[in-house]
Amino acid sequence: MSTTKPIRSALISAFHKEPLKPVLEELKKLYITIYSTGGTQTFIEQQGLDVTAVEELTSYPSILGGRVKTLHPKVFGGILARSGEDEDAQQLQEYGIPEIDLVIVDLYPFEKTLQEDASExxxxxxxxxxxxxxxxxxxxxxxxxMVVSSQEQYASLATLLAEQEGSTTFEDRQLAAARAFATSARYDALINNYLLNDNEPSAFTRSYAPARQLRYGENPHQRGVFYGKLDDLFTQLNGKELSYNNLVDIDGAINIIREFDNTAFAILKHTNPCGVAVRDTVKQAYQDALAGDPVSARALSDLALSPGCTLPGAPDPPSSRVTSAASTTPRSPLCARTCGSRRSSTTAPET
Structure with a gap:
């Protein structure tokens, strides 16, 4: 049995609708049947596509102020039906349930709502x-x-539809499923942590996104990944792409300069401080910190200076990464991971 399946029908429910346009263009070319409801249905119809309303399929309207729209056997039966299972095929026919080959969902923005300090x-x-x-x-x-679980996946879906003429492979669908469960896990973790408030959690549930590939992990043969919004934590002023070890050094350097109220400068190499200085100006602090161990600092180091500071006229050590701490209380913790065949470690220090 072939593992490549053509997409003949799609169910679409999206909070962010504008990014859907490239996908809708491909669906239109392929004459794929579309099911939708509410604002998503209206948007799709405005793009010139025919839509079958979910309410027409289920014979039930959207109820409870929109809380119940798609929760119906005629929707979930079409999604969960297994090809090659005679009983499934018979029940689809008996109850008039259409098979649904593609599900596109963009969830309500729970995380953004939390950040906006909305009412309970x-x-x-x-x-x-x-x-x-x-x-x-x-x-x-x-x-x-096939499932698409966030607007960040729309572009790759549009490309897949165009290049594979509306078909998906087993590998496509399996990878999409893994991403979907990652979306679900992160979403549930955010809700869990909100509802817990100050109560003792029964399990550690934290989720950081997006993921950013680092230059390498703890060792050059390992892969390193940073989870979270790195640019919100600090600004990289120069040097190569960051590695896992660079972030560990930067975390240590930032924790050092946070001990001081005045202008401070810290230089670290391989988690060891090479020099720290507190002076009236950044340039003087940098020069005196560098004087602590100029040999190590000039080989390969990570530097951190107080927020809002620059290095006017001060020469940078070769191959260094100079980092300005964006805030002493960043909105999200630094979380990096290094992976390899021999060693794996994860850190989430509060920088």
Whole structure:
């Protein structure tokens, strides 16, 4: 049995609709049947595509102020039906359930709502139920169903539809399912941590996104990944792409300069301080810190200076990375990971 499947029908439910346009253009070319509801349906129709309303499929309207739209056997049966299972095929026919080959969902922005300091009722209403259920159902049935679980995946989906003429391979669907469950896990972790408030958690549930590839891990043969918004933590002024070890050094340097109220400068190599100085000016602090061990510092070091400071007229050590701490209380912790065949480690120091 072939593992390549043509997409004949799609269910789309998206909070962010504008980025859907390239996908919709490809779906239109391929004459794929589209099911949708509410604002997503209106948007798709405005792009010139025919849409079958979910309410028409289920014979039920959207109820409870929009809390219940897609939660219906005629929707989930079409997503979860297994090809090659005679009983599944018979039940689809008996109950008039169409097969759904592609599920595209962009969840309510729960994380953004938290950052906006919304009311409790506003936050609760941004806990997506139908969307997350659609994602998990499609991901579970990845042998037959393709799932797209965030707007960041729209561009790659549009490319796939164009290059593979509307078909997906088993590998495409399996990878998409893995990404879908990652989306679900992160979403649930955010909700869990919000509802816990100050209560003792029964398990450690933290999630950091996006992921950024580092130059290498703890050793050159290892892969390093940073999770979180690196640019929100500090600004890299020069030097090569950062490695895992660079971030560990920078974390140590920043923790050192946070001990001082006045202008401070720290230079580290391989987690060891080569020099630290507190002076009236950044240039003097840098020069005196460099004087502590100029040989190590000029070989390969990571430097950190107080927030808002620059190095006017001061020569930078060759091959160095000069980092200005963006804040003493960043919005998210520094979280980096290094992976390899011999060693793996994860750190999440509060920088």
């Amino acid at each position: 009722s506003g936050i609760i209403e941004k806990i997506d139920i139908g969307g997350i259920a659609l994602i998990r159902a499609a991901a579970k049935n990845f042998r037959d169903t």
